[in-house]
Amino acid sequence: MAKSEISDPFEKARLEKGIGEMDDQNDPVVMALRHKDVRRCAHNHKTFISGAEPGRIVIPSEVSIRDIRQIPFEVDPPMHGVYRAVVEPWFKRPLEADYNTALKKQIGAIIDEALSKDVVEVVKEFALVLQSRALTLLFNVPFSESDTWISWGTHVFRSQETALDASKANVLYDYIDKQITHAIANPGDDFYSMLLAAEVNEKKLTKEEIKGVIILTFAGGRDTVINAVTNSIAYFAEHPKALHRLKEDPKLVNFAIEELIRYFSPLTHMGRVVTEDTHVCEHAVKADSRISLNWASANRDASVFEKPNEVLIDRKINPHVAFGFGTHNCLGATHARQILKVLINTLIDKVDSIDIIEAEDNIETLGEFKRKVGFNNIKVKFNASNTL
Numbered sequence: 034m035a036k037s038e039i040s041d042p043f044e045k046a047r048l049e050k051g052i053g054e055m056d057d058q059n060d061p062v063v064m065a066l067r068h069k070d071v072r073r074c075a076h077n078h079k080t081f082i083s084g085a086e087p088g089r090i091v092i093p094s095e096v097s098i099r100d101i102r103q104i105p106f107e108v109d110p111p112m113h114g115v116y117r118a119v120v121e122p123w124f125k126r127p128l129e130a131d132y133n134t135a136l137k138k139q140i141g142a143i144i145d146e147a148l149s150k151d152v153v154e155v156v157k158e159f160a161l162v163l164q165s166r167a168l169t170l171l172f173n174v175p176f177s178e179s180d181t182w183i184s185w186g187t188h189v190f191r192s193q194e195t196a197l198d199a200s201k202a203n204v205l206y207d208y209i210d211k212q213i214t215h216a217i218a219n220p221g222d223d224f225y226s227m228l229l230a231a232e233v234n235e236k237k238l239t240k241e242e243i244k245g246v247i248i249l250t251f252a253g254g255r256d257t258v259i260n261a262v263t264n265s266i267a268y269f270a271e272h273p274k275a276l277h278r279l280k281e282d283p284k285l286v287n288f289a290i291e292e293l294i295r296y297f298s299p300l301t302h303m304g305r306v307v308t309e310d311t312h313v314c315e316h317a318v319k320a321d322s323r324i325s326l327n328w329a330s331a332n333r334d335a336s337v338f339e340k341p342n343e344v345l346i347d348r349k350i351n352p353h354v355a356f357g358f359g360t361h362n363c364l365g366a367t368h369a370r371q372i373l374k375v376l377i378n379t380l381i382d383k384v385d386s387i388d389i390i391e392a393e394d395n396i397e398t399l400g401e402f403k404r405k406v407g408f409n410n411i412k413v414k415f416n417a418s419n420t421l
């Protein structure tokens with residue numbers, strides 16, 4: 034099997050039953066597997082809520098390690114929309130020309146460094162660095178902050194040793210407290226200062242609310258972006274023709290981004306808590322139980338996607354749900370898409386081919402299902418294109 038291949042473990046269950054079941058810390062989850070059901074449940078935010086106990090819609094549940102509500106992620110309409118309106122313009126800044134220029138400079142430097150090395154371990158030396166540095170643009174804080182963030186590793190709540198690591202969460206919370214205190218004393222044009230000045234229903238956000246937004250910004254787009262970047266490198270290593278095709282026809286880059294995100298589905302699923310006895314795909318679910326919207330499975334649904342297990346980099350009709358669907362669609366999607374766009378364009382410019390030396394998969398276990406989401410580590414050699 035090719036190293037960049039991400040197979041679909043849900044196919045049989047999706048076709049036969051439409052659902053999958055898994056336990057998670059004695060709080061079981063019924064996974065909706067079909068594209069239609071995933072969208073329908075995501076749309077029905079009254080029966081399937083996000084505003085449950087903080088941490089409960091995440092799988093694995095983070096209830097035991099945090100009690101701060103992430104905003105707007107763990108808030109339902111109508112308040113969800115009110116918070117979202119406050120933060121949304123900030124999360125659209127990646128579309129601005131200056132932001133793009135800065136991102137190009139950062140990613141160009143990372144690729145130049147990679148080209149100068151014999152071996153690069155992509156997860157930690159490339160994707161983690163790239164994600165952390167790019168996040169300084171989203172926060173609009175000094176570049177040097179990224180060194181601290183890199184030291185936190187690929188997940189702020191999880192470590193290699195434990196799936197839920199409370200001590201790691203505390204490192205993040207202490208850091209955020211310090212940054213907020215600093216911004217109160219020195220208001221500037223950074224994310225913290227924007228949130229401190231923001232008003233919701235004519236009232237300033239509380240410190241708890243501000244922390245909720247910031248924690249989400251650190252946690253939500255971390256391993257997901259790292260997986261998307263790493264998987265992209267692995268894909269182009271094994272499909273050099275795809276990179277050459279994009280070079281010849283740059284109009285395809287936007288299609289390629291959506292297709293890679295569909296194929297990778299860096300976030301397998303997201304939970305919801307059920308408010309009343311109901312059904313998911315004819316399967317009874319009880320009030321106060323959990324379901325999940327399995328984006329990864331929906332994105333391989335053959336009733337929606339032709340050749341669902343193939344990457345068609347020019348796929349035109351692509352209603353994927355890799356960034357979620359409906360009210361709660363991913364707040365960081367613009368930033369993530371810009372990262373991938375600049376990454377691909379820089380690879381096109383500077384890289385001819387990539388050789389995989391060795392790789393270890395990162396596999397998630399969801400009940401009977403095992404799904405590859407990315408790599409624990411993957412060593413590669415980047416080869417420069419002959420542009421001179």
Ligand code: EMZ
Nearest residue numbers: 091095103190249252253254
């Ligand atoms: C939460 C989540 C958000 C959670 C869109 O996903 O991402 C997870 O990686 C975090 O652990 O706390 O932010």
